[in-house]
Amino acid sequence: MADLTTKLGSLTLQSPIMPASGTFTDELAQVFDLGLIGAHVTKTITAETRGGNPTPRVCEVAGGMLNSIGIPSKGVDYFVDHVIPIYRQWDAPLVVSISAGTADDFARLCARVSQPGVAAIEVNISCPNIEEDGKAFAMRPETTIRAMEALRAASDLPLWAKLSPNTGQTVEVAQAAEAAGADALVVANTLLAMAIDVDSRKPRLGNLMGGLSGPSLKPITLRMAYQAARSVSIPVIGCGGISTLQDVLEYLIAGAAAVQVGTASFREPAIMPRLIEELAAWMDAQGIASLPELIGSVRDDEASDAMIYAEAAP
Amino acid sequence: MSVHDFPIRQAALPVLSNNKVNEEYRQLILRAPSELMARCRPGQFFHLLCPTTSESAPFLRRPMSIYAALADREELHFLYKVTGLGTGTLARLQTGDVMDVLGPLGNGFTLADDWRNLLLVARGVGLATLAPLAHAAKDSGRRLTAICSARHADVLMSVQMFEGLGADVITVTDQDGTSTPDALRPVIDNLVAQGRVDAMFTCGSNRLLKLCQQVSADHGIPGEVALEQQMACGIGMCQCCVRSFRKPGGIVQLRVCAEGPVFDMAEAMGA
Ligand SMILES: Cc1cc2nc3c(=O)[nH]c(=O)nc-3n(C[C@H](O)[C@H](O)[C@H](O)COP(=O)(O)OP(=O)(O)OC[C@H]3O[C@@H](n4cnc5c(N)ncnc54)[C@H](O)[C@@H]3O)c2cc1C
Ligand SMILES: Cc1cc2nc3c(=O)[nH]c(=O)nc-3n(C[C@H](O)[C@H](O)[C@H](O)COP(=O)(O)O)c2cc1C
Ligand code: FES
Numbered sequence: 243m244a245d246l247t248t249k250l251g252s253l254t255l256q257s258p259i260m261p262a263s264g265t266f267t268d269e270l271a272q273v274f275d276l277g278l279i280g281a282h283v284t285k286t287i288t289a290e291t292r293g294g295n296p297t298p299r300v301c302e303v304a305g306g307m308l309n310s311i312g313i314p315s316k317g318v319d320y321f322v323d324h325v326i327p328i329y330r331q332w333d334a335p336l337v338v339s340i341s342a343g344t345a346d347d348f349a350r351l352c353a354r355v356s357q358p359g360v361a362a363i364e365v366n367i368s369c370p371n372i373e374e375d376g377k378a379f380a381m382r383p384e385t386t387i388r389a390m391e392a393l394r395a396a397s398d399l400p401l402w403a404k405l406s407p408n409t410g411q412t413v414e415v416a417q418a419a420e421a422a423g424a425d426a427l428v429v430a431n432t433l434l435a436m437a438i439d440v441d442s443r444k445p446r447l448g449n450l451m452g453g454l455s456g457p458s459l460k461p462i463t464l465r466m467a468y469q470a471a472r473s474v475s476i477p478v479i480g481c482g483g484i485s486t487l488q489d490v491l492e493y494l495i496a497g498a499a500a501v502q503v504g505t506a507s508f509r510e511p512a513i514m515p516r517l518i519e520e521l522a523a524w525m526d527a528q529g530i531a532s533l534p535e536l537i538g539s540v541r542d543d544e545a546s547d548a549m550i551y552a553e554a555a556p
Numbered sequence: 557m558s559v560h561d562f563p564i565r566q567a568a569l570p571v572l573s574n575n576k577v578n579e580e581y582r583q584l585i586l587r588a589p590s591e592l593m594a595r596c597r598p599g600q601f602f603h604l605l606c607p608t609t610s611e612s613a614p615f616l617r618r619p620m621s622i623y624a625a626l627a628d629r630e631e632l633h634f635l636y637k638v639t640g641l642g643t644g645t646l647a648r649l650q651t652g653d654v655m656d657v658l659g660p661l662g663n664g665f666t667l668a669d670d671w672r673n674l675l676l677v678a679r680g681v682g683l684a685t686l687a688p689l690a691h692a693a694k695d696s697g698r699r700l701t702a703i704c705s706a707r708h709a710d711v712l713m714s715v716q717m718f719e720g721l722g723a724d725v726i727t728v729t730d731q732d733g734t735s736t737p738d739a740l741r742p743v744i745d746n747l748v749a750q751g752r753v754d755a756m757f758t759c760g761s762n763r764l765l766k767l768c769q770q771v772s773a774d775h776g777i778p779g780e781v782a783l784e785q786q787m788a789c790g791i792g793m794c795q796c797c798v799r800s801f802r803k804p805g806g807i808v809q810l811r812v813c814a815e816g817p818v819f820d821m822a823e824a825m826g827a
C-alpha cells in the first residue's frame with residue numbers, strides 16, 4: 243500500500259487530506275470515523291463573541307456557492323474550555339483557525355489558543371468578510387508581515403497563514419508570510435463575489451457580497467497554490483474547489499504537500515475518506531510509493547519565471 | 557467499522573414512484589433499507605441531492621421532511637411542492653431512477669407521556685412534516701385532532717390519511733374564509749375546553765405559529781414547531797441555517813438543521 247504520510251514542517255500527517263475551516267465540525271463524526279483524515283481544522287474563531295451575518299447566508303451559483311456566514315463565534319474562552327477537549331478522542335492533529343482585526347489582537351488570541359491538544363494554528367488573514375480598512379491583511383505584503391510577525395512572537399506552535407485570492411500580489415504575500423515566520427501556507431480562502439435575483443433585483447446574500455467556493459473556484463486557487471509553491475520553501479496546503487481525485491492530484495502535482503476539502507463535504511459528507519482511498523489506490527496503480535514522488539512534479543521546465551510569477555493573464 | 561455504525565447515512569435509493577398528488581404537490585416514494593427507516597423519527601428530515609439535467613444543476617442539497625418512513629415496507633416517502641430549481645428537477649424523477657439522500661437529520665418531535673391528546677395545526681406543505689406524528693400518535697394510543705389549512709379545497713392533502721389513522725380532521729381554506737387566525741381561534745379554544753389539547757404541533761405558516769403561541773400562552777399548553785431555513789450542509793457544520801429564538805437570557809441564534817428543525821413553540825420567532 244502506498245505511503246500517504248506527508249510532512250508539514252515539524253508536523254507529520256497520516257494522510258494529505260483534511261477539512262477546510264468553516265466547513266467542518268465534530269458533528270461530521272455522525273457520518274464517518276474522523277480518525278481517518280489527516281487533520282482536523284476548526285471554524286475560525288475570534289476572541290470576542292460575535293453574531294455573524296444576516297440571512298440568507300448562502301446561495302448557489304454555477305459550479306459552486308457563495309457564502310457570507312461571517313465569523314459567528316462564542317468567543318475564545320468557550321472554545322478553549324468546550325471545543326478543544328472534544329478533539330482529544332482522535333489522534334489526528336487539531337488545527338485551530340483564528341482571526342482578529344488588528345495585529346495585536348491577533349497575537350493575543352494566538353497566545354490564548356496555544357494550548358495542549360492544539361497541533362498548529364491557522365491564521366485566517368484572508369477572510370473577505372472581516373474588515374480591516376475594508377481590506378484583509380493578506381491583500382498586501384506589508385500588512386501580512388505586520389500580522390505574521392506579531393503572531394510569530396506570540397506562539398511556538400506551527401503557524402499556517404491562509405492566503406486570499408482577492409490579492410493581486412500572490413507571490414509577494416506568500417513570501418512575506420514566509421519571511422515573517424509562517425510554517426506553512428494555506429492557499430486559499432474564498433474569492434469575493436456576488437449574485438443578484440433578477441425578479442426582486444435584490445442581492446441573493448443578506449450581506450450583499452460573499453465568498454465563492456466550490457469547483458468554479460479551483461482553477462484560480464490551483465494557480466495560486468502553484469505560484470506559492472514555486473516562490474517559497476515552506477509547505478503549501480492547497481485549498482479551493484476540490485471534489486474529485488483529479489483535483490487532489492492537480493494540487494499535489496502543482497506543489498501542495500497537503501490539501502483541504504471544503505464545500506464538497508456539503509454535497510458528500512464522507513468525501514474525505516473516499517478521496518484518501520482513491521488516492522492510495524491510484525498511487526498503487528501508478529507504482530508511486532510515497533507522496534514526495536508526486537508533490538511538485540509539474541512539468542513546467544520550459545516556462546520562464548516571468549510567466550510563473552505573472553499576475554495578469556498572458 | 558461499517559456505514560451502519562454511523563447515525564447519518566448517504567444512500568442512493570431507487571425511485572418507486574413520483575406522482576402528482578394535486579396541481580401543486582408531488583409524492584416521491586423511494587425504496588429504503590428497513591434498518592435505516594426504523595431509525596427515522598417524526599419531524600426529522602433528509603437532505604436530497606436533486607438530479608442534474610442539461611438545463612438545471614442544483615448545487616446544494618435540499619432539505620425535505622420525512623412524510624413517511626415505513627420500515628416494514630422498506631419505503632421512504634416525501635411530499636413536496638415544486639417551487640424552484642431543485643424541486644423542479646426532483647419532479648422529473650421516474651420509477652427506476654436513483655435518488656441520493658442524506659439522513660435522517662435533525663431532532664424530531666417530543667411526545668411526553670402525559671400528552672395524551674394532541675392537536676396538529678398544519679398549513680400547506682407543513683402537513684408533510686406533521687404527518688408522521690399521526691402514525692406515532694396511533695401507535696402509542698393517543699387521541700389526535702388535525703387542523704389542515706390550505707388556499708383552497710383542491711390542494712388540501714392528507715385528510716384521508718389522517719382519518720385513516722383515527723384522527724379527527726378539521727379542514728379550513730382561504731377560499732371559504734375559515735383559515736384566518738380570527739376564525740381559527742374559537743375553534744381551537746373549543747377543542748381546549750373539551751380537553752382535547754394537551755400539546756400542540758405546528759408547521760408551515762408564520763400566522764399559524766403566532767396563533768398557536770397565543771393559545772399556548774393563554775392556556776398554558778406546551779407545544780412544538782418545525783421551522784424551515786435555507787441549508788447547505790444539513791448536519792451542523794456551516795452555520796448558514798440559523799434563526800433567532802427567545803431564550804431566558806435573551807435572543808440567541810440556533811441552527812435549524814442541528815438544534816432543530818423542531819423547536820419549543822414559545823421560543824420560536826417569525827422569519
Ligand atoms: C427541515 C425542512 C423540511 C422541509 N420539508 C419540506 C417538505 O416536506 N416538503 C416541501 O415541499 N418542502 C419542504 N421544505 C422546503 C424545501 O426545502 C424547499 O421548498 C426547497 O429547498 C426549495 O428548493 P428549490 O430549489 O425548488 O427552490 P429555490 O427557490 O430555487 O431554492 C433556492 C435555494 O433556497 C432554498 N430554499 C428555498 N425555499 C426554502 C425553504 N422553504 N426552506 C429551506 N430552504 C429553502 C433551497 O434549498 C435552495 O438552496 C423543508 C425545508 C426544511 C428546512
Ligand atoms: C460556509 C463556509 C464557511 C467558511 N468559513 C471559513 C472560516 O471561518 N475561515 C476560513 O479561513 N475559511 C472559511 N471558509 C473558506 C474555506 O475554508 C475554503 O477556503 C473555501 O471554501 C475554498 O475551498 P472549497 O472550494 O473546497 O470550499 C468557509 C467556506 C464556506 C463555504
Ligand atoms: S445547514 Fe449547515 S449548519 Fe445547518
